[in-house]
Amino acid sequence: MGVRLQRLREERRMTQAALAKALGISPSYLNQMERNQRPLTVPILLRIGSVLNVDPQIFSEHDSASLVADVRDVFGELPDAPPTSMAELKMLVENMPDLARSILLLQRRYRVMAERADTLAARLDDGSRGDSTQALAPSTDEEVREYLNRRQNYIDELDRAAELVAGELDGQLRTRDALQARLLERHGIRVQLSDGDAGMVRKHRYDAQQKILWLPDTLTGGQRAFQMAAQISLLEHSALIDALVLAAQFSGAGAQSSARLALSNYFAGALLMPYQRFLQAAESRAYDIERLAQQFGVGFEAVCHRLSTLQRPEAAGLPFFFVRVDRAGNVSKRQSATDFHFSRVGGTCPLWIVYDAFSHPGQILTQVASMPDGCTYLWIARQVSTGAPGYRAPGKTFAVALGCDISQAHRLIYSKGLDLHDPQGATPIGTGCKVCERQACPQRAFPSLLAARPVPPNQATP
Known part of the structure; x- marks a missing residue:
C-alpha cells in the first residue's frame, strides 16, 4: 500500500514533509508507510482520503486480489512464457496496479484482434462479400464491470443520494405511486404505459419534448418502480453521475454510456432498497431473498444484486x-x-x-x-x-x-x-x-x- 500512497502524493506534487504535516504525522512516519514498514491504520486512511480527496477504498486488498487472479489468467494463456510465482504476481499488482491493468488492456485488445482474424478467415472461407475491414469493438460492459469491482460494487455518493430520496418518499404513498407523483410534481413528467406487444424493445423510453416516460404494460409493479427510479437519477443527479463517469476515465463514448446506465440502475436499486433499512431487514431475516423481495416489492434478481453492494465502510453487510x-x-x-x-x-x-x-x-x-x-x-x-x-x-x-x-x-x-x-x-x-x-x-x-x-x-x- 505504500507505493500507492507515494504515487498519490507525487501526482499532487507534494513533498513528504508537506503531506505529513497535512496528515498530522511526522515525516519519518510517512516515509516508513511509503516503504511498507508501517501499516496504514484506519484513522490514517480516513485522513488520507480527506486530504488527498480520494476514496480510501483505493487501498483495498480486494482490488489487489482480483487483479492478481486476472493477471494470473493472462499469463496462463501464454504457453511459452516462463512460470510466474504468486509472490511475483502479488508484488507486481500491489506495487504497480496501473501496470497490471495495462496488461489486462493489452490482453483485451489481443482478443479483439484474434476475433477479427477469425472473422476474416471465415469470410474468406465462405466467400462472403461483407466488409472484411470492419473492426470488432471491445466489450464496454467488461470495462464497466472492472470499475464496479474496483469500487467493491458500492458507490457511496449515489447510495447516500438515493437513501435521501427514499427518506423523502417514506410515509407517503406506496413506493411506485410516490415515484410517479414525484416525476409529475417536480419535473412535470407523466408516466404512460405502452402496449408491450407493439415492439417496444427497451424497458422504458423518455420523450423529453412531451415530458412522457413510456413504460411497457408488461412490466411488473417492481419493474415499473425501478425504471421510474432510474429516470429520477438522470433528472436529479445527472451531474453526480457525469462526475463519476469522468473520474473513472473510461476508454470511449460506448463505455461512458454503459457506465451511465449502470450508475442510474445502481441508484434505482438503492432507492427501492435504501441501505440502512435494507441491511437491517436482511440481517433480521437471515438474508432470506424471497422475503426481502416481498418486503421491498422487487424481484429475486434485484435483491441478489443489491445484496452484493452492501459495502458501506461503517456499516458493511x-x-x-x-x-x-x-x-x-x-x-x-x-x-x-x-x-x-x-x-x-x-x-x-x-x-x-x-x-x-x-x-x-x-x-x-x-x-x-x-x-x-x-x-x-x-x-x-x-x-x-x-x-x-x-x-x-x-x-x-x-x-x-x-x-x-x-x-x-x-x-x-x-x-x-x-x-x-x-x-x-x-x-x-x-x-x-x-x-x-x-x-x-x-x-x-x-x-x-x-x-x-x-x-x-x-x-x-x-
Missing part, C-alpha cells in the same frame, strides 16, 4: 458475489464484493450449481463448493425469467447465483441442514477448464493451460 448466466454459459452479470475471481478465460465450470437451476425452475438450490486454491463457498442459485406474458411471447431465461465465503455461511438461512465444516461434502469446482488445475475432473472440456507449464515446487501456490 455480508460480502457476497453475484453472477447471472444463460443456458449457453454466457455470463451477462458478475459482481464481487470480495476477492472471489470470475475467470476471463475458458468459460465457467459446468459443475457449478448455477447451471442446475435451469432444470429446477422456481426452486432455490444450494451448493457448498470448493475451489482449487482451497477456498470454500456457499452458493445459492435460482432460475429467473423475464418477458411479456402470453402464448409464445418472446422472453428471457437466466440463472442467478449468490455466493459467500464458507466462514460467513452460518449467517444465511440457506445454510440450515448443511454441514459447513465437512471438507468431503463440498463439490470441487473451478473457474474454467482452461485455467483450472483439477486434472482428474470428469467434466473437463479443454486441457488446462496452467497444467502445460508445471510450476517448480519452490513456486507452487500454497
